[in-house]
Amino acid sequence: xxxxxxxxxxxxxxxxxxxxxxxxxxxxxxxxxxxxxxxxxxxxxxxxxxxxxxxxxxxxxxxxxxxxxxxxxxxxxxxxxxxxxxxxxxxxxxxxxxxxxxxxxxxxxxxxxxxxxxxxxxxxxxxxxxxxxxxxxxxxxxxxxxxxxxxxxxxxxxxxxxxxxxxxxxxxx
Numbered sequence: 384x385x386x387x388x389x390x391x392x393x394x395x396x397x398x399x400x401x402x403x404x405x406x407x408x409x410x411x412x413x414x415x416x417x418x419x420x421x422x423x424x425x426x427x428x429x430x431x432x433x434x435x436x437x438x439x440x441x442x443x444x445x446x447x448x449x450x451x452x453x454x455x456x457x458x459x460x461x462x463x464x465x466x467x468x469x470x471x472x473x474x475x476x477x478x479x480x481x482x483x484x485x486x487x488x489x490x491x492x493x494x495x496x497x498x499x500x501x502x503x504x505x506x507x508x509x510x511x512x513x514x515x516x517x518x519x520x521x522x523x524x525x526x527x528x529x530x531x532x533x534x535x536x537x538x539x540x541x542x543x544x545x546x547x548x549x550x551x552x553x554x555x556x
Contacts, residue, residue, distance in 0.1 A: 384462060384466045384467070384499070384500045384501070384502060385458075385459065385462040385467050385469065385490075385491075385494045385499050385500070385501045385502070386405045386406070386409060386466065386467070386468045386469065386501075386502050386503075386504060387468075387469050387471065387475045387487060387490070387491065387501065387502070387503045387504070388402040388405055388406055388468050388469065388470050388471070388475075388504045388506070389402065389471055389472075389473060389474045389475050389503075389504060389505055389506030389507070389508065390402070390470055390471065390472050390473070390506060391473065391506040391507040391508075392472075392473060392507050392508070394430075394433075395430070395433050395434045395437050395438075396437070397506060397507060398506060399504065399505070399506050401504050402504040402506060403437075403438065405466075405468060405502070405504055406438045406440060406468045406470070407438060407439055407440065408466055409440065409465075409466040409467055409468040410461070410465035410466055410467065411440075411443065411458075411461055411465070411467050411468070412438065412440045412441070412442045412443065412467075412468045412470065413442070413443050413444075413445045413449075413458050413467070413468065413469045413470065414434070414442050414443070414444055414445060414469075414470040414471075415445055415447075415450055415469070415470065415471050415472070415486075416444045416445055416446045416447070431444070440468075442470070445458070445469070447486070450469075450486050450490060451486050451489065456493065456497075459490075459493055459494050459497055459499060460497075462494065462499045463497065463498070463499055469490065471487060473506065473507065473508035474505055474506055474507065474508030475487050475503050475504075475505070475506075476488065476503070491503075
């Protein structure tokens with residue numbers, strides 16, 4: 384089984400209990416390196432040591448080539464006979480960086496083609512962090528509209544506001 388485990392935001396304690404349980408059960412643990420700076424910080428050896436102590440497992444740092452190319456099939460072949468964890472910063476598919484999201488999706492597709500079961504374990508992501516910012520996201524909406532881009536808006540509406548006819552429905556323009 385291949386577990387793709389989101390590490391959440393911040394330090395090693397951002398992983399969920401479900402994610403921690405899965406990592407501790409795995410025979411081998413890989414961690415993406417091209418975004419790991421967010422978790423590993425400016426002193427990667429000491430932070431990696433902290434992760435390994437918390438998880439009780441040695442972590443193999445996987446560079447972009449290992450994840451996206453045939454070298455990544457080594458981890459998938461291992462997952463055919465044992466539980467393997469692949470750690471990613473934030474949410475496995477919640478990245479605002481399309482290349483990371485595509486790499487994780489590709490890993491799942493390759494695993495499925497090889498007949499390997501995959502379980503994705505969610506965690507907090509940048510989307511969660513943006514939701515905590517409130518109106519600070521307004522400049523992004525204006526800029527994206529000016530550039531002709533789409534914007535994900537998380538609205539906190541009360542029940543009475545949802546019933547208010549002043550808000551557009553899916554079929555109104």
